Amino acid sequence: MSLKYYLIPFPLAKDKKSFRAVPKHERSLGTEDLINRMLDRGTSVTKVDIKAVFELLNQVVTQELLHGNRIQTPLFSAQLRIEGTFNEPAELFDSNKHKIHVSLTASPALERQIKEIRPQRCKNTGQHALIQMCTNLCRNLIHQAQPGDILEIKGQYFYLMPKILLKVSTSKTRQAIPSWIKSSPSNLPPF
Incomplete structure (x- = not known):
């Protein structure tokens, strides 16, 4: 597999002649697109069944994260983390000083597959923000x-x-x- 990328100027770098790589995304795939790709593989599972599993997976993963559990799947691991400094052991969470974030990390299996990617430089098609x-x-x-x-x-x-x-x-x-x-x-x- 190859990952297409192109370079764009990076004007904030100390070296004003620097560039940064931008992956060329052909398109963004949503749940419906993924379901259709699964169906294209000739599975005997119906579209309704796949949608139901996606919905249930989303509900369960969300609920378990909100309960403070770590999630590990074949694609990623996820957990909540609290950002911000507590100044003393008795200090409580203060939403003005502390924030809750989700950490998503690629699984070891996905990381191994990512290492197999061969980056391939392509031309910038002119797509900009x-x-x-x-x-x-x-x-x-x-x-x-x-x-x-x-x-x-x-x-x-x-x-x-x-x-x-x-x-x-x-x-x-x-x-x-x-x-x-x-x-x-x-x-x-x-x-």
């Missing part, structure tokens, strides 16, 4: 912002620039956005 809506939450404006405003940015292909969002001014100078409040697949966090 696409901003569809920029809402100024401070001033209730669309596509207008000033320094210090909180923006909500919605669009597609944000995975092409993960963890780094640049503001480019009219003078073409680049500035890193300092922080994100929330992130979801189609939603860049406000900054």
Whole structure:
């Protein structure tokens, strides 16, 4: 198997001539796509049965994680973790200082298969992050912002620039956005 990738400039690196690799994703597969791929393999299991198993698996994994259990599957292991510092042994969880996150780690079997991948460089097809809506939450404006405003940015292909969002001014100078409040697949966090 090969993983196609291309290089894009990495303007925040100390060496301004640096590039970073971006995997070329042909498409994102959802549950329905995976079910159809399973059915294409000629299984005798029905689509309804597969959907039921997916739904049950999602419910059970979620419930067990919320009970504090670690999940280990042939693909991944998952567990909850608490981020933040406790200043004394008697200190309790404070949602202003501490956050609960999910840790997902590839299983040893999946890691072995990943090591077999042969990266293959390809051309950048020109697909870039696409901003569809920029809402100024401070001033209730669309596509207008000033320094210090909180923006909500919605669009597609944000995975092409993960963890780094640049503001480019009219003078073409680049500035890193300092922080994100929330992130979801189609939603860049406000900054």
